[in-house]
Amino acid sequence: MKTKLSKELAGPVKINRGGVRLNHQKINTLPEKVAILSPNKVRIPLQMHLGAECKPTVKVREQVKVGQLIADSEELISSPIHASISGIVKSIQIADENNSGSGTTIIEIESDGKMTPYENLTVPQINSKEDFLREVRKSGLVGLGGAGFPTSVKLTIDDVKVDTLIANGAECEPYIAVDDYKMRFYQEDILDAMLATMKWIGISHGIIAIEDNKMEAANLLLEKINHEPQKYADINIVIMNSVYPKGAEKLVIYNATGRTVPRGKLPKDIGCIVMNTTSLAELGKYLRTGMPLVDKLVTVDGSAVSNPQNVNVPIGSLISDLLTFVGLKDRPDLVMMGGPMMGIALSSLENPVVKQNNAIIAMLKNEFQLTNESACIRCAKCVDVCPMRLQPTNLVRAIKKNQIDKAKDDGLLNCIGCGSCDYICPAKIPLAQYLLLGKSKLGNNSSI
Ligand code: SF4
Ligand code: SF4
Numbered sequence: 001m002k003t004k005l006s007k008e009l010a011g012p013v014k015i016n017r018g019g020v021r022l023n024h025q026k027i028n029t030l031p032e033k034v035a036i037l038s039p040n041k042v043r044i045p046l047q048m049h050l051g052a053e054c055k056p057t058v059k060v061r062e063q064v065k066v067g068q069l070i071a072d073s074e075e076l077i078s079s080p081i082h083a084s085i086s087g088i089v090k091s092i093q094i095a096d097e098n099n100s101g102s103g104t105t106i107i108e109i110e111s112d113g114k115m116t117p118y119e120n121l122t123v124p125q126i127n128s129k130e131d132f133l134r135e136v137r138k139s140g141l142v143g144l145g146g147a148g149f150p151t152s153v154k155l156t157i158d159d160v161k162v163d164t165l166i167a168n169g170a171e172c173e174p175y176i177a178v179d180d181y182k183m184r185f186y187q188e189d190i191l192d193a194m195l196a197t198m199k200w201i202g203i204s205h206g207i208i209a210i211e212d213n214k215m216e217a218a219n220l221l222l223e224k225i226n227h228e229p230q231k232y233a234d235i236n237i238v239i240m241n242s243v244y245p246k247g248a249e250k251l252v253i254y255n256a257t258g259r260t261v262p263r264g265k266l267p268k269d270i271g272c273i274v275m276n277t278t279s280l281a282e283l284g285k286y287l288r289t290g291m292p293l294v295d296k297l298v299t300v301d302g303s304a305v306s307n308p309q310n311v312n313v314p315i316g317s318l319i320s321d322l323l324t325f326v327g328l329k330d331r332p333d334l335v336m337m338g339g340p341m342m343g344i345a346l347s348s349l350e351n352p353v354v355k356q357n358n359a360i361i362a363m364l365k366n367e368f369q370l371t372n373e374s375a376c377i378r379c380a381k382c383v384d385v386c387p388m389r390l391q392p393t394n395l396v397r398a399i400k401k402n403q404i405d406k407a408k409d410d411g412l413l414n415c416i417g418c419g420s421c422d423y424i425c426p427a428k429i430p431l432a433q434y435l436l437l438g439k440s441k442l443g444n445n446s447s448i
Pocket of ligand 2: 375376377378379380381382383392393424425426427428429431
């Protein structure tokens with residue numbers, strides 16, 4: 001129902017700073033097509049977030065139920081962890097899931113097949129900013145767009161004034177269709193989580209930023225806003241043209257508000273907080289039910305997958321169980337956690353699905369290229385596509401010569417690791433990998 005207060009979609013905003021056009025190959029999932037994985041066991045790592053690893057709050061052989069706290073930390077930058085299935089704690093052991101040499105404690109739970117919810121969960125009662133931040137922490141929510149930063153920490157902004165909450169619905173990586181699904185079928189959770197965040201944190205405006213290849217989602221959200229125009233008066237929708245990596249936090253802010261995050265600063269320093277739309281949907285669900293983050297919608301796709309689909313997966317489910325569940329045409333030659341541009345190639349299918357995991361892409365040889373790097377031909381294509389206006393070829397030259405301080409001075413820490421330079425490079429130089437190596441030499445893998 002449209003009223004005098006009816007809003008329109010703003011845009012499409014076509015501010016492009018580099019970037020590449022990709023074939024998105026996304027599935028269009030319907031609610032009835034979302035399958036639910038019911039594993040026999042889960043292996044839940046106690047380090048799924050940026051910050052301090054949690055410590056177990058349960059013991060081996062203890063009975064646990066869905067949503068029950070199983071690990072927590074007293075450190076500020078951390079996020080509690082909850083049982084994703086009901087059953088018995090079989091083991092609590094340190095494992096090196098990523099072959100990184102640094103072990104993470106894993107709680108293994110054997111299912112009792114009942115998925116019994118924990119009886120002490122209650123719908124949050126919120127009367128103050130402190131209540132809200134405490135409940136956000138209790139929800140176990142972290143940035144679900146891939147960053148894994150604890151949401152309660154992100155929303156603790158006493159030092160600066162933030163006026164705009166941006167719901168990031170760009171989802172610009174190929175294949176991944178999780179945010180799109182949440183925006184098409186969980187509008188109320190997303191919008192109500194935005195309203196609660198704006199109210200308790202003191203943010204006056206909300207903007208939902210969506211790429212123009214997800215117009216069904218944008219129109220459904222707009223319809224919901226226009227159905228209750230008074231309630232959602234401070235929330236607007238901005239459409240952006242789809243050029244990868246439009247979903248990167250700094251680019252979303254620029255497209256939605258025209259503001260630029262200066263080098264070395266954070267979004268809050270220019271008055272913005274960005275939350276992924278799936279994170280908001282999960283926050284809305286928590287505020288409505290009291291059930292913390294225990295499962296995750298994951299897009300399972302790629303040429304090796306028989307039946308590409310979104311699957312609702314208890315956190316800690318094994319990727320091998322998930323791939324068996326969706327069915328494989330053949331043994332995959334490459335399995336990635338995350339999308340093909342920024343995802344991580346998995347060394348073991350016994351790794352678990354973690355909170356911020358939004359896709360498993362299983363590919364056959366014909367879908368990806370393993371080519372040898374050749375000499376740079378100085379074509380400057382990598383410079384043209386870099387959305388952060390860096391000179392990837394010069395940065396990589398400095399890193400190869402171990403001139404890390406020079407690379408830092410030239411903006412290495414401003415690289416968002418999007419891989420656009422890799423994608424475009426005719427010499428097949430793995431520029432993004434070199435840049436990641438350079439950042440790790442600086443002892444900092446994050447983009448600033
Ligand atoms: S240098 Fe970094 S930010 Fe620029 S295109 Fe390459 S990976 Fe993306
Ligand atoms: S795109 Fe590749 S070949 Fe061209 S300048 Fe950059 S690194 Fe060199």
